[in-house]
Amino acid sequence: MGELDRETIYGLAKGQSLWTKCCSKQETNCKSLRVLRPEQGPHRQDSSSQWQPLPSSVCKINFDSALFMKEQRAGIGVAIQNENGLIMVSSSQQIPLPGTVVEVEALAARKALELALDCGLDRVILEGDCEILMKTLQTTSKSLAQFGKIAEDIRVYASMFQDISFSHVRRNCNSVAHSLARRAILSPHFLVWMENVPPDVEPVFQADLRSLP
Known part of the structure; x- marks a missing residue:
């Protein structure tokens, strides 16, 4: 599928669900997914420099900023992949420039979980290359940093998944999300691609796919 049309983008802005669109080609699997509150807190995973095979039915969510x-703007990118590394949904969004780099990363992480919930996913690994943010999310203590309120929002979203873990990865393992974030300067809209990435990011995704063990 390609880029979402204006009607769908409007629906996203109004908070409507991506469930039916996200699952159009995976209806059988998606019907069994449900959003449950986990009995335990999020798991921690250490930094990784290469793709780690995912457990069955677990999706990997990468985000970056x-x-x-010069434009006083920032971009956030999200790529959600299934256990085989194939894209389920990707997004790119341009936002006003926040006060700190970590704030932009936190906003990207929050958007990533919003998107995953809209798709009806309930077992996920959230991966990002901002070590400060990922270490904060891997703890249960409140952060007094400037991005602390956004981190609390992320924890609220995290509680809506059946199973979630936070993993810090190196930049080379986050190239697709980074490319999606960089292309946000091309459009002021929140853009979503179902089961695909935009054409200009496709070479990055294919290179990432070829690197899988």
Whole structure:
């Protein structure tokens, strides 16, 4: 599928669910998914420099940000992949430039979980290359940093998954999300691609796919 049409983008802005669109080609599997509150807190995973095979029915969510200082804007990118590394949904969004780099990363992480919930996913691994943010999310203590309120929002979203873990990865393992964040300067809209990435990010995704063991 390609880029969502204006009607769907409007629906996203109004908070409507991506469930039916996200599951159009995976209806059998998606019907069994449900959003449950986990009995335990999120798991921690250490930094990784290569793809780690995922357990069955677990999706990997990568997020990243990009700064456009001249325009006083920032971009956030999200890529959600299934256990085989194939794209389920990807997104790119341009936002006003926050005060700190970590704030932009936190906003990207929050958007990533919003998107995953809209798709009806309930077992996920959230991966990002901002070590400060990921270490914060791997703890249960409140953060007094400037991005603390956003981190609390992320924890609220995390509680809506049946199973979730937070993993810090190196930049080379986050290239698709980073490319999606950088392309946000091209459009002021929140753009979503179902089971695909935009054409200009496709070479990055294919290179990432070829690197899988």
